[in-house]
Amino acid sequence: xxxxxxxxxxxMTDCHDICLQTVSYCLDKGGDHARTEHVILLLDxxxxxxxxxxxxxxxxxLHARVCAVCAEVCDRCAEDCEKFAAGDDMMxxxxxxxxxxxxxxxxxxxxxxxxxxxxxA
Amino acid sequence: xxxxxxxxxxxMTDCHDICLQTVSYCLDKGGDHARTEHVILLLDxxxxxxxxxxxxxxxxxLHARVCAVCAEVCDRCAEDCEKFAAGDDMMxxxxxxxxxxxxxxxxxxxxxxxxxxxxxA
Amino acid sequence: xxxxxxxxxxxMTDCHDICLQTVSYCLDKGGDHARTEHVILLLDxxxxxxxxxxxxxxxxxLHARVCAVCAEVCDRCAEDCEKFAAGDDMMxxxxxxxxxxxxxxxxxxxxxxxxxxxxxA
Amino acid sequence: xxxxxxxxxxxMTDCHDICLQTVSYCLDKGGDHARTEHVILLLDxxxxxxxxxxxxxxxxxLHARVCAVCAEVCDRCAEDCEKFAAGDDMMxxxxxxxxxxxxxxxxxxxxxxxxxxxxxA
Numbered sequence: 285x286x287x288x289x290x291x292x293x294x295x296m297t298d299c300h301d302i303c304l305q306t307v308s309y310c311l312d313k314g315g316d317h318a319r320t321e322h323v324i325l326l327l328d329x330x331x332x333x334x335x336x337x338x339x340x341x342x343x344x345x346l347h348a349r350v351c352a353v354c355a356e357v358c359d360r361c362a363e364d365c366e367k368f369a370a371g372d373d374m375m376x377x378x379x380x381x382x383x384x385x386x387x388x389x390x391x392x393x394x395x396x397x398x399x400x401x402x403x404x405a
Numbered sequence: 406x407x408x409x410x411x412x413x414x415x416x417m418t419d420c421h422d423i424c425l426q427t428v429s430y431c432l433d434k435g436g437d438h439a440r441t442e443h444v445i446l447l448l449d450x451x452x453x454x455x456x457x458x459x460x461x462x463x464x465x466x467l468h469a470r471v472c473a474v475c476a477e478v479c480d481r482c483a484e485d486c487e488k489f490a491a492g493d494d495m496m497x498x499x500x501x502x503x504x505x506x507x508x509x510x511x512x513x514x515x516x517x518x519x520x521x522x523x524x525x526a
Numbered sequence: 527x528x529x530x531x532x533x534x535x536x537x538m539t540d541c542h543d544i545c546l547q548t549v550s551y552c553l554d555k556g557g558d559h560a561r562t563e564h565v566i567l568l569l570d571x572x573x574x575x576x577x578x579x580x581x582x583x584x585x586x587x588l589h590a591r592v593c594a595v596c597a598e599v600c601d602r603c604a605e606d607c608e609k610f611a612a613g614d615d616m617m618x619x620x621x622x623x624x625x626x627x628x629x630x631x632x633x634x635x636x637x638x639x640x641x642x643x644x645x646x647a
Numbered sequence: 648x649x650x651x652x653x654x655x656x657x658x659m660t661d662c663h664d665i666c667l668q669t670v671s672y673c674l675d676k677g678g679d680h681a682r683t684e685h686v687i688l689l690l691d692x693x694x695x696x697x698x699x700x701x702x703x704x705x706x707x708x709l710h711a712r713v714c715a716v717c718a719e720v721c722d723r724c725a726e727d728c729e730k731f732a733a734g735d736d737m738m739x740x741x742x743x744x745x746x747x748x749x750x751x752x753x754x755x756x757x758x759x760x761x762x763x764x765x766x767x768a
Contacts, residue, residue, distance in 0.1 A: 293422065297418055297422075301414065301418075301458075301462055304459060304462040304463055305462050305463075305464070307463065307686075307687075307690075308463055308464045308683060308687060311681065311682070311683035311686055311687070312683050314681075318674065318677075318681055319674070320671060320674035320675050321587065323670075323674055323686075324584050324585070324586055324587075324670075324671060324674070325586075325587075325588075327584060327670075327690075328581060328584065328586050328588055331577055331580060331581075332577065332592065334455070335573055335574065335577045337422075338425060338573060339570060339573075341422055341425040341426050342425055342426075342428065342429055342566050342569060342570065343426070343429045343566070344566055344567075344569075344570050345563065345566075345567075346567075346570055346598070346599055346602065349595050349598055349599070350574065350595055352595075353591050353592055353594075353595050356588070356591055357588055357591075360588065428565075428566075428569075429562060429566060432560065432561070432562035432565055432566070433562050435560075439553065439556075439560055440553070441550060441553035441554050442708065444549075444553055444565075445549075445550060445553070445705050445706070445707055445708075446707075446708075446709075448549075448569075448705060449702060449705065449707050449709055452698055452701060452702075453698065453713065456694055456695065456698045459694060460691060460694075463687050463690060463691065464687070465687055465688075465690075465691050466684065466687075466688075467688075467691055467719070467720055467723065470716050470719055470720075471695065471716055473716075474712050474713055474715075474716050477709070477712055478709055478712075481709065535664065539660055539664075543656065543660075543700075543704055546701060546704040546705055547704050547705075547706070549705065550705055550706045576697070579664075580667060583664055583667040583668050584667055584668075584670065584671055585668070585671045
């Protein structure tokens with residue numbers, strides 16, 4: 285089932301938001317939560333989601349390629365969060381949001397050209 | 406009436422999103438819509454909203470100062486959009502969203518310290 | 527010949543910088559310089575260069591994939607700028623910088639894993 | 648002594664770059680280096696430097712206000728890094744770069760209007 289592009293932008297924004305919030309959460313927790321690769325992956329995921337959303341919002345012809353990479357980063361981030369997800373609501377929610385975003389991005393990666401047509405002047 | 410920080414992040418994200426969409430809209434329209442100062446102001450507003458939202462999401466102690474500047478940029482952008490707002494739904498909606506964001510940012514600029522406390526480990 | 531990662535970050539930053547400057551330049555010029563697809567492509571290129579550079583600076587394992595997409599966007603932006611390059615120093619310089627960045631990004635897209643090893647504690 | 652705007656953009660970029668690199672460094676180190684407030688401050692500083700540089704590169708009328716906030720964040724980040732600077736080259740270099748950027752930003756915060764004039768069409 286195909287979603288409206290605006291719905292997918294929202295999913296990417298949700299993923300960006302929870303990844304940034306999870307950075308603070310993981311640093312507060314310390315231990316394995318705060319190991320370098322995990323925190324960096326959360327930052328990577330937040331940034332590529334933001335970039336992909338911005339390509340969509342600008343109605344860029346090249347959004348599909350960025351969304352394809354975003355899907356990969358989201359999947360990797362979800363995998364990493366799932367390791368901590370047992371009994372940890374925040375990590376569980378972050379993992380689920382990343383999975384949903386990976387799906388939305390894969391859907392958008394099939395699109396070609398601009399998302400909207402120019403408005404009549 | 407004070408709003409929850411998460412509500413205000415959403416308002417900033419809405420403002421960021423509509424400003425970026427309005428860039429494409431204004432370039433498509435051409436003429437006065439596409440004059441340099443106007444398009445640059447939309448890009449400025451989109452970026453500072455994103456930055457302010459990110460400071461909030463990171464639960465940064467310094468979010469209040471960034472929100473104060475964001476309020477100023479949003480007001481300037483709203484003013485500029487209002488010039489085109491008569492009979493132009495897109496510009497009207499952009500102007501209103503910028504005004505709402507300016508308010509949310511002024512509210513956040515009164516906060517001090519971190520927005521949330523560290524979660525218990 | 528392989529370049530040092532830091533050199534390639536610099537090339538990406540140069541490309542980001544000139545693309546953003548060229549946005550203002552093209553809006554000032556008007557006409558074909560300011561048509562939607564061209565300005566959006568400059569914004570796309572600036573943003574993906576920034577994102578790719580940030581992945582490199584964070585020493586992210588996933589930088590190679592982002593660099594691969596960045597190379598594509600840079601090539602597209604260079605192509606578009608080259609159409610205006612005859613007798614236009616700014617567009618010529620922007621096109622050349624995009625080509626150089628596309629090369630640096632293709633080089634980085636071959637790397638795997640983190641760029642640097644963790645410092646000894 | 649006043650510097651050329653382009654010089655100041657470079658100083659802001661240097662500060663952004665070293666702050667992001669220092670995030671990975673501090674996470675690798677662990678302990679006090681990786682405490683939440685410190686890492687978040689490095690992320691704040693990197694982002695506001697990038698935003699301020701982008702306002703300058705877009706030749707935005709509102710760059711002065713963003714630079715003023717950037718100066719504050721840089722000073723706070725420098726202060727925090729200086730606590731770790733004894734015998735730690737990375738933190739020392741980061742602190743110095745933040746101080747230099749705070750100065751450049753204060754200088755830019757005195758400017759008004761656009762930095763460059765529109766090129767003749």
